[in-house]
Amino acid sequence: MKTIHLTSLGCPKNLVDSELMLGQLVEEGLRPVSEPGEADVLLVNTCGFIQSAVEEGIDTILGLIEQKKSPAVRVVVCGCLVQRYGSGLVEELPEVDLFLGTEEVSSIAARLRALEEGRAAPESGSVPAGAPAADSLRYRPVDDLQRFLPNATLPRRLTTPAHRAYLKITEGCGNRCSYCMIPAIRGPLRSRRPADILHEARALAAAGVKELTLVAQDLTAYGLDLGPGGPRLPDLLAQLHRELPAAQVPWIRLLYLYPSRVNDELLELVAANPRILPYFDLPFQHVADPVLKAMNRPYGEALVRELVDRVRRLVPRAVIRSTFMVGFPGEREEDVEALAAFLRDCRLEHVGMFTYCNEEGSAAATLPGQVPEELKEQRFQRLMALQAEISLAANQARVGQVEEVLVEGVSSETELLLEGRAWFQAPEIDGCVYINEGNCRAGELVRVLISEAHPYDLVGGIV
Ligand code: SF4
Known part of the structure; x- marks a missing residue:
């Protein structure tokens, strides 16, 4: 063979x-x-x-x-x-x-x-x-x-651990962020039909998947190409919630919610159904209005701050993750300061920080005011140091609490520990929970008493 x-x-x-x-x-x-x-x-x-x-x-x-x-x-x-x-x-x-x-x-x-x-x-x-x-x-x-769109009839061989899988609900992207080549590479937005997504979700559940992570270039764009009366993300989620037994798939996670399209319907749905994890991946990219405008992102700092408030008001357990890009063409010192002030004020739990890089063929590559590499790096280091303190404080606040953790197996760091992820830690993106007491198998959901906090990871024992 x-x-x-x-x-x-x-x-x-x-x-x-x-x-x-x-x-x-x-x-x-x-x-x-x-x-x-x-x-x-x-x-x-x-x-x-x-x-x-x-x-x-x-x-x-x-x-x-x-x-x-x-x-x-x-x-x-x-x-x-x-x-x-x-x-x-x-x-x-x-x-x-x-x-x-x-x-x-x-x-x-x-x-x-x-x-x-x-x-x-x-x-x-x-x-x-x-x-x-x-x-x-x-x-x-x-x-x-x-153009290709996945469908449930294609055979699929999972390479992730058996207890978790990604479910791609759209292909392509209808947004036009000036720094991004994805729409040129992956083509226009195409959404899968709900019945096809459900078909695949049921098959994944039957195969033992406990954490189903919905992915797309932009989840909130789901259905925009399916006509005015067509399904949208909240409709699809409600259907998945209805048709997948919670005992089989206890965690449904969402990755990549475009900030200006997160509506109250989505937030209320998440608030009412805890198995749709209150983990909000909102890639703001920046907060300074001139930078967002040059990025061709249709919102400004006011919306970003309002959205963070709204998410936390409507979904009290919410954890927010975002990504930011520093050193975008035209970025001034006061724009970096605006971003730092936002991080200090809003205290997001998880932040990914990147330095901007010109992409051949993108609109941003030809913009004036290119930021020297050394200055980009300085800004990156400054904001990372600030966020590390904020993430550490958010993790420290969990010490003494019992959190639900999905066990991944023996730790990749040492065979003496187990490793898992709490509901507020996305696979391969956020940190993890090291388990130093108790025993269980990979794929089990356990309750862990958190005893120690680091900027990205936590430590605790099974209760
Ligand atoms: S950054 Fe994301 S939303 Fe913007 S064009 Fe690229 S894939 Fe689409």
Whole structure:
């Protein structure tokens, strides 16, 4: 039996695509292996969102090429990097056997088969004019008409621990943030139908998933492309809540809520149904009005502050996570101070901070007032230090409390501890809870008495 090794880079949305491709190849009879050196097919699903991700993708591809010990081993490169840089990659990386853009997730098995048989695959894409036959087997550009949307009929092989999974509800993005290339890479917003999402959610629940994390480029955009009377995020959540038994899926988590579209209907739904975790991932990106305007984000500091107040008023247990970008073109010292004042006043529990980086082809890359790298770094360090104190204080306030924790298994730090996540810690994004007393299995929900706090992690024992 042939074997396959998967490397999935980038965000959870990309991971869902990876799992769909892996599922199809497993159905074709390939067996997943953890060592690249043992694989007949080396598959890497890349991210192309920012330059550091592009570099990581290229390094990973070069590493896999080194693992290719015989011409029979196939190196397959998929995802955003291919969608973004297409034919350039094909020329630069002749050792790669197959390139698939983000829209070819459902054709991977056919394309791989066609490659083995040495014939062109008619399933998707068009042969680039004048391309040599061999290259037409390796790469096909895909246009907007062939955009991909996941659906529940595609086989999927989870790579996350059995007790948690991501559920992607839309593809593409209808927003136009000036620094972001995602709409150009992933295309316009496409929402899955509620029945299809429910179908997949039921299957995941039946497979033992206890924490279902809904993902999209922008969850609050769900349904905007399905017409005026179509379903929206609160409708979909209400349906998931109704149809998935809480004993089976006790946690439903939401990642990425676009600030200006978080309405009271959504907040009241979360407040009334604790299994829809009161964890609000609100990527504000900045608070200073001129910076937000240059970012083409349709809100200002007043909305950001009002939203934080509203979330906490309507959902008293709410925990807020946000991401911010410093060093955006035109950012002044007073804008950084506005952001620092906001962090001090609003005391968000979790913050991700990034320095802005020009993305080739984005509107922001041509804006005047580019901030020198050294100054970006200074601003980043200053705000990170401030937030570390705030996050530590938020964690310290939990010492002595009992929190519900989903156990991930033995700690990656030491075999002497178990590791889990409290409801206010998202997988692979926030910190964790180290469990130093009591025993249980991975995937169990336990109550933990918190005894120690650090800026990102907590420590406690099972009660
Ligand atoms: S919301 Fe903005 S930052 Fe997020 S994917 Fe869409 S365009 Fe990019």
